[in-house]
Amino acid sequence: MKRIKIVVAGPYGAGKTRFINTASEIETVSTEVELEKPTEEKKTTTVAMDYGRITLDDMTQINLFGTPGQDYLDFMWEILAKGMKGFVFIVDSSKPESLAEAKNILSSFDTSLPHVIAANKQDYPDPVPVEEIRSRLALSDHVPVIPCAAIEKESVMDVLEALTRSMDLEAASA
Ligand SMILES: Nc1nc2c(ncn2[C@@H]2O[C@H](COP(=O)(O)OP(=O)(O)OP(=O)(O)O)[C@@H](O)[C@H]2O)c(=O)[nH]1
Ligand SMILES: [Mg+2]
Numbered sequence: 001m002k003r004i005k006i007v008v009a010g011p012y013g014a015g016k017t018r019f020i021n022t023a024s025e026i027e028t029v030s031t032e033v034e035l036e037k038p039t040e041e042k043k044t045t046t047v048a049m050d051y052g053r054i055t056l057d058d059m060t061q062i063n064l065f066g067t068p069g070q071d072y073l074d075f076m077w078e079i080l081a082k083g084m085k086g087f088v089f090i091v092d093s094s095k096p097e098s099l100a101e102a103k104n105i106l107s108s109f110d111t112s113l114p115h116v117i118a119a120n121k122q123d124y125p126d127p128v129p130v131e132e133i134r135s136r137l138a139l140s141d142h143v144p145v146i147p148c149a150a151i152e153k154e155s156v157m158d159v160l161e162a163l164t165r166s167m168d169l170e171a172a173s174a
Contacts, residue, residue, distance in 0.1 A: 002060045005083050006163065008050070009109060010090035011102050012069035013042055015120040017050050019090060019150040020066045023160060024052025031068075045070060049080055054160070062160070077108060086114035086167050088159055090150070091137070093119045093127035099136040106137060114166040116144045118159045123149040 008016045021028050029051040032044035050066030065080045081087070087109060091102045109115070119133050128136075130145045139145065144162045149155045 001058075003063055004060065004085050004167075005063050005065065006160075007081055007084045007087040007109075008064055008066040008090060009077065009081075009087055009105070010067075010069065010118075010120075011092065011098050011105055012045070012071075013095075014069065014090040014092040014098070014102070015118075015150040016066040016069065016090050017046050019088070019118065019120070019148075019156050019159075020050045020052040020064050022150055022153055023054055023064060023156045025055060026053050028052040047073065048076060056164070062164075074108075081109065084113065086163055088116055088118055088163055090118045090120050090148075091133060092121050093133065093147075094121040094124035096128050096136075099128070099133065103137045111143075114163060116146055116159060116163045116166065118148040118150075118156075119145055120148045120150050122147045123151065 008019055010016055017030060031046055031048035033047050034044055035042060046066060046068040048068060052064045054062045056062060067077050067080050089106055092098050117133065119130050121127060130147055134145050144166065146159045146162050148159050
């Protein structure tokens with residue numbers, strides 16, 4: 001059995017935990033704590049990591065590791081990124097003002113590894129379009145930007161499929 005480590009990264013509140021919870025076939029390991037000032041949309045935050053798993057076939061298992069989004073926990077990014085084969089970078093399409101910070105965070109990841117951008121929260125009213133996200137993050141043409149709503153299984157699987165395609169795991173998932 002081949003076990004492939006994929007990291008799910010991105011800014012605070014972009015939907016990393018939700019993405020892994022939706023994708024995982026096992027109950028996820030989470031490290032959520034309640035926010036001191038919860039909002040209607042966000043009541044908890046990740047303080048260490050998320051973990052979930054997906055079996056592609058008899059031979060391949062994807063292990064998903066989610067990062068915490070808060071600045072003061074950024075030391076966890078390098079720890080979680082160790083040994084990853086690729087990553088999903090999640091941005092919040094409902095908050096255009098978060099994209100500058102997203103670009104900054106992306107620059108601290110190894111973009112020579114296979115990665116895709118999940119333009120998340122596309123189910124919100126007036127989300128930032130995919131092409132604008134591409135230009136705001138100054139992405140190379142070969143980096144896929146996939147529209148996503150992490151509340152839907154089909155949508156998160158589209159993102160993971162785009163990543164496994166760019167990792168050349170197609171044969172494994174066939
Ligand atoms: N409607 C909708 N809600 C979403 C989507 N993605 C995430 N959410 C919600 O947005 C909120 C924040 O999502 P989280 O998964 O906690 O975000 P996170 O990136 O893990 O946040 P931190 O770990 O605190 O950085 C939660 O209430 C999610 O349920 C989406 O695509 N659509
Ligand atoms: Mg989280």
